[in-house]
Amino acid sequence: MKNLSLLLIFCFSVFVYGQQKPNILIIHTDDLGYHDLSFTGSQLYDTPNIDGLAKESVSFSNAYASYPRCTPSRYGMITGTYPVNENKGYLGGIPEDKNFIKQFKNAGYNTSYVGKWHIGEGKSGAEAFGFNHTYAAGRAGGLGSRFYPFNINKRNGKRHKEQVEDLEKDGKEGDYASDLLTDSTINFIKENAGKKPFLAVLAYYAVHTPIEAKPGDEKRNKKQLKSINFGNTPEYIKEGEGRRKMRQDDAAYAGMVENVDENVGKILKTLKELKIDRNTIIVFSSDHGGLSNDGHKGERHLATTNLPLKAGKGHLYEGGIRVPLFIKWSAALKPRQDTKSIVLGMDIFPTLLDLAIDKNGIDVDGKSYKNVLKNKDSWENRTVFWHSKKARPHSTGDSKATVVRSGDYKLIHFFEKDKVELYNLKKDISETNDLSKKEPKKTAELFTILKDWKKEFLVKERVQIMKTNPKFSKKKKKKNK
Numbered sequence: 001m002k003n004l005s006l007l008l009i010f011c012f013s014v015f016v017y018g019q020q021k022p023n024i025l026i027i028h029t030d031d032l033g034y035h036d037l038s039f040t041g042s043q044l045y046d047t048p049n050i051d052g053l054a055k056e057s058v059s060f061s062n063a064y065a066s067y068p069r070c071t072p073s074r075y076g077m078i079t080g081t082y083p084v085n086e087n088k089g090y091l092g093g094i095p096e097d098k099n100f101i102k103q104f105k106n107a108g109y110n111t112s113y114v115g116k117w118h119i120g121e122g123k124s125g126a127e128a129f130g131f132n133h134t135y136a137a138g139r140a141g142g143l144g145s146r147f148y149p150f151n152i153n154k155r156n157g158k159r160h161k162e163q164v165e166d167l168e169k170d171g172k173e174g175d176y177a178s179d180l181l182t183d184s185t186i187n188f189i190k191e192n193a194g195k196k197p198f199l200a201v202l203a204y205y206a207v208h209t210p211i212e213a214k215p216g217d218e219k220r221n222k223k224q225l226k227s228i229n230f231g232n233t234p235e236y237i238k239e240g241e242g243r244r245k246m247r248q249d250d251a252a253y254a255g256m257v258e259n260v261d262e263n264v265g266k267i268l269k270t271l272k273e274l275k276i277d278r279n280t281i282i283v284f285s286s287d288h289g290g291l292s293n294d295g296h297k298g299e300r301h302l303a304t305t306n307l308p309l310k311a312g313k314g315h316l317y318e319g320g321i322r323v324p325l326f327i328k329w330s331a332a333l334k335p336r337q338d339t340k341s342i343v344l345g346m347d348i349f350p351t352l353l354d355l356a357i358d359k360n361g362i363d364v365d366g367k368s369y370k371n372v373l374k375n376k377d378s379w380e381n382r383t384v385f386w387h388s389k390k391a392r393p394h395s396t397g398d399s400k401a402t403v404v405r406s407g408d409y410k411l412i413h414f415f416e417k418d419k420v421e422l423y424n425l426k427k428d429i430s431e432t433n434d435l436s437k438k439e440p441k442k443t444a445e446l447f448t449i450l451k452d453w454k455k456e457f458l459v460k461e462r463v464q465i466m467k468t469n470p471k472f473s474k475k476k477k478k479k480n481k
Contacts, residue, residue, distance in 0.1 A: 021108065021197040022329060022356050023280040025189075025267070026348070028077075028201060029260060030070065030116055030208040031313060033290025033306045034322045035248075036257055043228055044221065044248045045257040049265035053284060054326045058373050059337045062380075063325030065288040066345040068314050068388065068398070070141055070208075073287040075119050077345040078129070080366035084387045084457050092123030098362055100349040101130030104199045107357045112188045113137045115181045115203035131201075135184040136166040143167075143205050146212040146256070148175040154212070164205075176214060178206045178256075182263040186270050193274045197356075202267070206256050209291070211303055213255025221251035221258075236302075240397035242294040244311060245302040253303045278330040281355060283348060286323040289313050297394035310431040314396030316386050316403045316412060317431050329355070333373055340380035341372050342405065381407045385453050389415075404450040411436075411446035420447060 035041045039051040039059075066076030072083035078101075079094060096102050101111055110133070113126040117137040122128065126137040144153040144160030148171040151160045167180055185202040192198045213221075228249075236243040248254070264284070271277035290304040292312030306312050306319030313320055325343065327333065332355075346366035354360045354368035371377035383406040391400045401414045408426040413419070422436040422443050436443045 022331065023189075023193075023197050023276055024104075024109075024199040024283070024352055024356060025185075025271075025280055026199075026201045026203075026283045027264060027267070027285075028074075028115075028203040029284075029286045030203070030205055031288070031291050031303070032207050032257070032260075032286035032324070033292070033304055033312065033319065034286075034309060034324055035306055036207070036290055036304055037324055040324055042248055044224060044254050046224075047257065047261040049261045049268060050284065050326075053264065053268065053282065053328060054324075056330065056335050057282070057284075057326035057328035058333055058335065059327075060325045060341060060343055061337065061339045062342045063285065063323055064321045064342070064344050064384070065286065065323050067386065068288045068316060068320035070116075070287050071118055073345060074117075074203075076366075077287075077348055078119065080346050080349050080362070080364035082346065082365045082385065082387070082457055086388070086390050088118075088120045088124065090124060091120050091129050098364060099130060100353055100362075101199070103353055103359065103362075104356070105130055105132070107359075108196055110192050110196055110198045112185065112198065112200040113203070114184045114188070114201065116141070116205050116208075117203070133188055136164050136181060137203070138162070138164065140164050142208050143177055143210070145210060146177050146206070148173055150177055154210070176259065178204055178259050178263055181205070182266055186267060189267075189270060189276075190274065193276050199352075204260055204263075206260050207253060207290075207303065209301070209303070211250065211252045211256065211301060213252040214259065217255030217258055218251045221254040224254075225249060225251055239311060240293060240315065240399065241296045241393035242397035243299065243302070244397075245292045245305045246307060248304055250303060281327065281329040281352065283325075283327050283352070285325045285345070285348070287345070289315075289318075289320040289322065291396075292319060293397045295392060295394045295397040300395070308430045311398070312396070314392055314398040316388055316398070316401045318425070318429065320398070321386060327351075327373060334375070336375065338372065338378075340378050341369065342379050342382040342384060343369055343372070344384055383407075383449065385450070385457070387454065387458070402450055402454060404446050404453065406446060406449065409442060409446060411443065411450060413447065413450060422446070 037047045039054045065073045067073040067083050072086050075089045076083040111131045112133040113131040114135045117126045118141045121139045126134045140162035144151045150167045151163050230247050233246050235247055271280055289312045290306050292305050294300045309319035310317040311319040350366045350368045354370040360368050386403040389400050391398045399414050400416050401412050403412050408424050410423045410425055412421045420436050421434045423431045
């Protein structure tokens with residue numbers, strides 16, 4: 001009966017709204033940690049709109065970014081691959097049959113990318129990759145300021161090294177960046193609603209640094225902070241090559257999170273007003289964990305804590321890679337919380353392609369979890385990997401490492417020091433009890449799996465770079481000369 005009801009709802013939406021294929025909206029935040037929402041446990045950050053979205057979605061407790069930093073994580077998501085190359089890759093070399101955006105275009109979708117791209121330009125830019133409409137989506141990894149004119153650093157008055165031209169061109173005094181990005185996405189949705197299905201990505205530059213909130217939002221959170229008792233929790237502890245922040249006590253950062261929530265509310269309202277909310281798949285997530293750690297270069301402005309998860313952005317502990325992930329499709333998916341399945345950012349586009357146009361089997365590392373969403377399968381025993389050789393001990397305090405998670409167990413190999421750590425995440429989500437000496441068989445088993453994966457994937461990635469990246473080819477020709 002439940003399946004029949006969902007089918008009737010879907011058929012009704014097709015009849016009323018004249019469109020069989022669902023619209024798709026991906027809301028992708030920058031540096032938002034797993035516990036940076038009231039839905040996931042924050043006492044300070046109030047996020048009623050995102051909380052409401054989560055309650056109407058399939059939400060995942062074991063969702064991960066493909067990498068603990070911006071560029072590789074975004075590359076992994078847009079390509080459906082492990083980002084073991086750890087930079088922008090070369091999107092221009094990806095064939096059309098493995099380009100998810102072009103697959104959606106071929107299926108009749110109008111496509112939009114608004115906000116942080118940061119994974120290439122020219123042939124690797126958002127437009128060349130297949131997006132019909134782009135806005136503020138260039139090479140920039142961040143903004144000089146959240147406020148107009150956006151490209152000027154408020155602390156030193158210098159222009160930001162990478163410009164976000166659309167925002168500066170369209171903005172005026174007092175404008176806030178996330179608001180303009182939201183407006184651009186809403187305009188795209190309004191222009192396309194009812195005409196043809198759309199795929200829209202809204203990638204906020206928030207809540208990445210600079211940490212600047214609207215004055216009213218910051219003032220409200222300063223007042224709220226006075227009512228929060230942190231008990232004996234220290235403000236910082238020593239960790240890695242620097243410190244880890246242990247409290248969510250930054251009023252400006254809270255204001256940034258809450259501004260994102262306010263803008264998500266505007267988008268959800270727009271979808272309802274246009275009567276396309278039931279047949280729109282909405283994905284909400286983040287590119288990696290929150291900025292909670294610094295390194296040996298000096299103390300920096302740390303934004304948040306990922307407690308009870310360990311560490312944060314840059315690290316391969318849970319605080320650096322575990323992210324919020326909600327997927328809503330009222331016409332076809334029943335809301336629930338999946339506390340078992342292990343899913344990654346690289347799985348998002350294979351899943352959406354499967355859900356929206358029933359296309360599966362593209363040869364990439366990411367897999368469709370369509371049946372997981374429909375509660376027909378569970379991925380608690382999945383084996384997944386991470387590789388980070390471009391550590392930043394100076395800024396975020398992390399070390400070079402490779403990781404395998406298989407079921408409940410997670411093994412971390414700090415390969416420069418040849419040090420291994422083993423954790424049972426089901427029993428020890430905070431990664432405080434290293435089991436590598438207590439469980440030598442499990443340690444050896446996972447270490448072998450990890451070594452085999454590195455041997456296969458790192459070699460495969462290097463071959464792919466040589467084949468597709470013209471920059472690499474030019475260097476090679478010069479050497480041959």
